[in-house]
Amino acid sequence: MGRGIRAVVLAALCAAVLATPAEAGRGRKLTAAERDLEVESFDVVWTTIRDKHYDPALGGLDWEAIGGELRPRIERARTRAEARGVLRDLVGRLRQSHFQIIPAEVLEDMAQEVGEGSAGGDAGIDARVVGGKALVTSVAKGSPAERAGVLPGWEILRIGKFRAARLERIALEFEGRPHRELVLADAVLARLSGRIGERVTVRFRDGAGRPVRRDLVLAETRGARYRFGHVSNLHVWIETKRLEGNVGYVAFNGFLDPARVMPAFDEAMRSFLDAKGIVLDLRGNGGGMIPMAMGMAGWLIPEGDRYLGTLKLRETELKAIVSPRPETFAGPVAVLVDGLSVSCAEVLAGGLQDLGRARVFGTRTAGMVLGSSIEKLPSGDGFQYVFAGYVTSGGRKLEGAGVVPDVVAPPDRKALLAGGDPALDAASSWILRHGAETGEKENR
Amino acid sequence: MRRDRNRLGPKPLRRALLAVLLPVTGLFPALAEEAPLPSADALFERYVEATGGRAAYEAVRNAVTEATMEMPAQGIAMKVTIWVARPNLSYARTESDVTGRIEKGTDGTVVWEKSVMTGPRVLEGQEREDYLRESAPDKFLRWRDYYESGEVTGVEDVAGRPCWVLVLTPRGGKPQTVYVDRESGLISKVAMTLDTKMGSVPVETWLEDYREFEGIKSALRARTKVVGQERVLTVTSIRRNVEIPPDRFALPAEIQALVAKRGAPPAAPAE
Numbered sequence: 001m002g003r004g005i006r007a008v009v010l011a012a013l014c015a016a017v018l019a020t021p022a023e024a025g026r027g028r029k030l031t032a033a034e035r036d037l038e039v040e041s042f043d044v045v046w047t048t049i050r051d052k053h054y055d056p057a058l059g060g061l062d063w064e065a066i067g068g069e070l071r072p073r074i075e076r077a078r079t080r081a082e083a084r085g086v087l088r089d090l091v092g093r094l095r096q097s098h099f100q101i102i103p104a105e106v107l108e109d110m111a112q113e114v115g116e117g118s119a120g121g122d123a124g125i126d127a128r129v130v131g132g133k134a135l136v137t138s139v140a141k142g143s144p145a146e147r148a149g150v151l152p153g154w155e156i157l158r159i160g161k162f163r164a165a166r167l168e169r170i171a172l173e174f175e176g177r178p179h180r181e182l183v184l185a186d187a188v189l190a191r192l193s194g195r196i197g198e199r200v201t202v203r204f205r206d207g208a209g210r211p212v213r214r215d216l217v218l219a220e221t222r223g224a225r226y227r228f229g230h231v232s233n234l235h236v237w238i239e240t241k242r243l244e245g246n247v248g249y250v251a252f253n254g255f256l257d258p259a260r261v262m263p264a265f266d267e268a269m270r271s272f273l274d275a276k277g278i279v280l281d282l283r284g285n286g287g288g289m290i291p292m293a294m295g296m297a298g299w300l301i302p303e304g305d306r307y308l309g310t311l312k313l314r315e316t317e318l319k320a321i322v323s324p325r326p327e328t329f330a331g332p333v334a335v336l337v338d339g340l341s342v343s344c345a346e347v348l349a350g351g352l353q354d355l356g357r358a359r360v361f362g363t364r365t366a367g368m369v370l371g372s373s374i375e376k377l378p379s380g381d382g383f384q385y386v387f388a389g390y391v392t393s394g395g396r397k398l399e400g401a402g403v404v405p406d407v408v409a410p411p412d413r414k415a416l417l418a419g420g421d422p423a424l425d426a427a428s429s430w431i432l433r434h435g436a437e438t439g440e441k442e443n444r
Numbered sequence: 445m446r447r448d449r450n451r452l453g454p455k456p457l458r459r460a461l462l463a464v465l466l467p468v469t470g471l472f473p474a475l476a477e478e479a480p481l482p483s484a485d486a487l488f489e490r491y492v493e494a495t496g497g498r499a500a501y502e503a504v505r506n507a508v509t510e511a512t513m514e515m516p517a518q519g520i521a522m523k524v525t526i527w528v529a530r531p532n533l534s535y536a537r538t539e540s541d542v543t544g545r546i547e548k549g550t551d552g553t554v555v556w557e558k559s560v561m562t563g564p565r566v567l568e569g570q571e572r573e574d575y576l577r578e579s580a581p582d583k584f585l586r587w588r589d590y591y592e593s594g595e596v597t598g599v600e601d602v603a604g605r606p607c608w609v610l611v612l613t614p615r616g617g618k619p620q621t622v623y624v625d626r627e628s629g630l631i632s633k634v635a636m637t638l639d640t641k642m643g644s645v646p647v648e649t650w651l652e653d654y655r656e657f658e659g660i661k662s663a664l665r666a667r668t669k670v671v672g673q674e675r676v677l678t679v680t681s682i683r684r685n686v687e688i689p690p691d692r693f694a695l696p697a698e699i700q701a702l703v704a705k706r707g708a709p710p711a712a713p714a715e
Contacts, residue, residue, distance in 0.1 A: 052672045228542060229519040258561045259544035266563075289543075291561035298563045313671050318642040323565040326701035373673065375517040387672050 029078055034379075038083035041377035042074045045087055045101075045385075049094070054312050054371075054389045059094065066093055084381065091385070097179075097368035097399060098343070102231075102382030111232040114196070114220060120233055121196035121218030126284060127156060128338065128411050129184035132171055134164045136204075137411050137421075140222045148214040153416030155205040159191040178367030178402040181339020194218055207417045226257040228288075230374055230382055236261060240268035243279070245432045248272030249424075251281035255288030255344040262295060269299040269329060277332040277431030279424065280348070283362060287343025290320055290371070296348060297322040300329055300357055308351025311371050312389040320347065332434040333358040334427035337403055338410075341365040347390065350403040354394035359430060360405040362423040367402035484594025484610055487624055488587055494629050496660035501585055504660070504684050505530055511679045513538060524677065533693040534579035549693060550576060556699040564698040566706065570617055570639040577614055590614060602632040603650070618644075630654055631663075645670060657682035 030038065046067045049058070070090050077083040084101050091099040112118045124143020127134050134156040139145045157164050167184055174180035192200060198218045206212045223235030238252035238261045250268050252261055272278050278300075290311070297308055307319040335349045335358045346365045352358035371388025391397050407430070409423040492498055506529035513522040522540035527533075535549035544560030555567040555575045567575055577583065577590040587594070591612045598609050600623065607623035614620070620636035635648045647670045651663035657679070666677040695703065 226541075229515075259541065262544065262560045289561065291559065295559070295562040315646050315671060316644055318645070318671070321641050323563050325563055326698055326705060373518060376519065 027079055027081065030080060030083065034080070035075070035077060035083075037379045038077055038080070039071070039074055041083075041379040041381065041383075042071060042087060042090070044377055045090055045383055046071075048375075048383070048385055049091070052314065052385065052387045053094075054314050054387060056314060061093060066090065080379075083379070087381075087383075094386070096370060096386055097366075098370045098372035098384055098386045100382075100384045101377075102374070102384065104380030104382070107230055107232075107380075107382050110234075114225060114233055116197045118196055119194075120221050120225075120235065121194050121198055122221035123192040123200060123202070123216045123218055124222065125150060125156075125189075125192050125202075127185060127188045127192070128181065128340075129167050129171070129188065130411050130413075132168045133413070134167060134184075134188045135411055135413055135416060137416060143222070144216040144219050145214070148216055150202075150204065150214060151207060151417070152419075153207055153413050154212075155413065156188060156202060157205055157211065158203040159188065160201060162187075162191050164188070178364060178400060179339065181363060182342070182366045185340055192216075193221070196220055223253065224257065224260055226260075228256055228374075230376055238264045240264060242272075242275070243428060245428065246274075246276045247428055247431050248275040248278040249281065250278070251283075253284060254286045255290070255292040255348075258289065258292055262292060265296060266299075269325075270327075273327060273329055275329075275331065276435040277334065277428075278329060279334045279336060279427050279431070280358070281336040281424070282341045282345040282349055283336050283338040283423070284340040285342065285345035286340075287345055287347075287368075290344055290347055293344050293348040293351070294320050294322055297352065297357075298325045298328070300333055300352065301355065302328040302330070306355055307393050308347055308355075309390055309392040312391070313371070313387060318388075320351065332431050334431055335360045336423045336427060337362040337365045337405060338423070339363055339366055339402075341403070342368050343370075346398050346403050347392075350392045350396065350398050353403060353406070354392045354396065359407065359427075360403060361407045361409050361427045361430075362405050363408060363410050364404050365398075365402040367398060367400050369398035481596040481598070482608065484587075484596060484612070487596065487608065487610060488594075490629055491624070491631070492585070494661075496656075498585070500659045504581070506686065506688055507581065507682060507684045508686055508688070509679060510681045511677050514676045514678070515673060516676060517674060527688055527692050528579065528581040529688060529693065530581055532576065532580055532582075534581070535693050536579075547696070548575070550579065551693050551695055554695055554699065554703055556695060556702075558696055558698065564696065564702055565641075566699060566702050567641075571641055573614070573616055574638055577617075587612075599626060605632065607632050655679075658684045660684075 050063055070086055074083055074086040077086060084103065087101045091101065109119045114120050122143070124140035124145040125136055126138045128137050136150060136152050136154045136156065138152055139150050167187060170184055170187055171180065174183050192202070194200065196218055200216050200218060202214050202216060204212050204214065221235040223237035226234045226236045228234055234254070234256060236252070236254050236257040238250070240250045243249050248268065250265060252265070293308060301322045302324050304324055306322045308322060309320050311318045311320065333352065335352060337345065337349050337360055341349065342365070346369045349360055349365065353360050369390045370386045371390060372384050372386050374382055374384045377383050390399065407426050409426045412422050415422050492501060506527070509526040511524040513524045514520065520540065520542050522538050522543065524536065524538050526536045532552040533550065536547065538546040546559040548557045550556070555572040556565065557567060558564045580590065583590055591614050594610060594612045596608050596610050599606050600609050601607065602623045606626045608626055610622040610624055612620050612622060617639065618637045620634060622631055623633040624630070625632045631651050633648065633650050638645045638647055647668060650667045652667065653664040654661050655664045662679060662682060664679050668675045668677065
């Protein structure tokens with residue numbers, strides 16, 4: 001879940017996922033006018049990167065030579081698919097996240113009114129690949145999966161014709177790369193989403209080890225619809241609750257829709273001021289707008305001179321400052337992350353970690369942290385490009401590295417089947433232990 | 445060429461200041477290439493005259509500006525409303541479905557910002573001074589109160605038209621450059637660096653399509669380039685001397701709480 005947001009915020013590796021059947025007409029021959037627009041788009045992409053990327057040296061690439069090599073290819077492109085292939089080759093040379101070409105058909109498809117047959121369908125299953133096995137880590141309330149009796153801890157064996165055994169090959173291909181967990185999970189999650197009303201057959205191994213089959217009719221993805229510039233109908237949700245032991249809990253799937261998410265976050269923080277601790281669950285969080293991360297940190301940091309990190313632009317450097325709220329929470333804070341915590345989620349987790357304000361639990365984040373913008377090309381395709389680099393307040397570059405948790409706690413089938421959640425359980429225990437130790441000190 | 449930075453007239457008529465969002469127009473008739481450089485005072489004096497005259501400016505007690513702010517490349521649009529009132533009150537509200545509500549204002553002493561994303565904040569130091577200067581409703585008539593000096597340094601083209609280059613040095617801030625169309629007298633461009641708590645932000649603004657709103661000319665459109673992105677502000681209306689609710693410029697409760705937490709507010713700006 002939250003895959004739609006990641007697909008927007010993320011990079012070339014998601015391009016394959018975005019190249020859905022909605023990318024229609026990919027085989028149709030371009031007219032001369034269409035080819036001109038593709039060439040014009042190439043020039044926009046090439047020039048934008050040359051002029052706006054935070055690193056004028058572009059990491060040592062000979063950008064002129066690359067342009068000279070690829071431009072004749074787009075001039076010869078026969079189809080949109082070929083043209084996009086050239087554009088993706090061009091942006092791929094940077095080998096950075098947050099570069100992608102989003103097909104116009106995908107943007108148009110997402111802009112359609114949400115309803116039967118439209119994009120934005122989802123089974124309501126969140127899953128991670130652990131030890132080569134795809135595990136259901138949570139099931140959304142009221143979702144098709146919950147209605148079908150799917151439970152956390154079940155192992156996904158097959159989705160339609162896709163056999164989970166193929167994940168091993170993908171795992172090997174991305175061995176050692178920080179976004180491996182994201183690629184593996186998206187290989188599963190992409191097949192559990194699609195058009196509303198679409199039927200997806202999933203074969204599981206249940207808690208007792210028995211193979212079971214469920215036919216899931218995809219329903220609208222969890223969350224409220226939100227439009228971010230050229231990208232429509234993103235689904236954004238936030239969940240807040242008080243856990244056992246008076247621990248506040250907040251989870252949300254993206255740093256988007258601030259008019260709805262921030263008031264809910266603020267209200268939760270106000271109500272948690274008396275809590276023993278707070279858990280910020282950023283697992284699966286697809287990122288979004290850095291100012292929201294700054295605003296959230298303002299509830300946790302009383303000092304007025306702190307910042308989460310620095311955005312490095314070509315013209316200047318901008319600090320992601322933290323403005324303390326009139327009242328701030330002083331107790332322990334745990335942040336939960338995993339390989340699907342991306343971009344802004346990494347900014348907040350890494351920033352709080354560097355400031356010594358939070359303990360991070362889970363698995364290493366995706367390592368995709370750059371400032372980017374999404375614009376439309378003359379061809380109608382979307383173009384996401386990087387204009388800012390990012391380092392944490394401690395000077396760590398998170399792009400390509402990710403946030404390494406203080407306490408590694410991956411999902412575990414046995415724990416999930418027992419109703420547990422290793423990362424959340426570890427975080428809650430730490431908070432309650434911390435509270436007990438603090439209380440003992442105060443008593444002494 | 446003469447660089448007359450110190451020739452200041454005592455008359456308030458000569459005291460005019462420019463703005464980014466609400467510029468007015470009208471300077472000299474066209475000057476010959478070899479003509480000496482005009483003084484900053486002379487530029488402002490003509491500027492005020494050509495855009496409505498001192499009487500029109502002095503009759504303004506308050507103003508409400510409505511505009512749209514677009515980031516065309518990103519497909520993002522926002523609604524902007526700005527209230528200003530004498531002597532030094534202002535409140536600006538920007539709203540959009542993408543970013544939520546962002547408010548910024550001053551009661552003449554405390555300068556504040558409150559964004560649904562980043563929360564409430566009291567601005568201090570140069571950031572505070574910059575805001576007080578840029579939002580002052582009487583700045584066109586009192587530019588010397590906000591700038592240490594103004595010097596016309598030469599002529600440069602903006603959008604293919606020759607402009608006087610006026611370098612203004614604020615009190616304590618970085619110099620800003622104003623390009624005044626030599627023929628029409630309109631301000632064509634403003635370039636400045638704003639010192640914010642996040643860092644120094646270079647901002648360039650091109651002012652276009654001047655129109656008269658209730659007796660004073662203002663640019664209908666301001667195109668701003670900031671950190672590589674373009675924003676276009678299009679004014680839809682400017683109403684002057686209207687009823688403004690008395691609490692419009694009051695500090696929001698969260699700002700009051702921040703001020704109380706910090707102790708005494710910063711000193712009032714120099715009169």
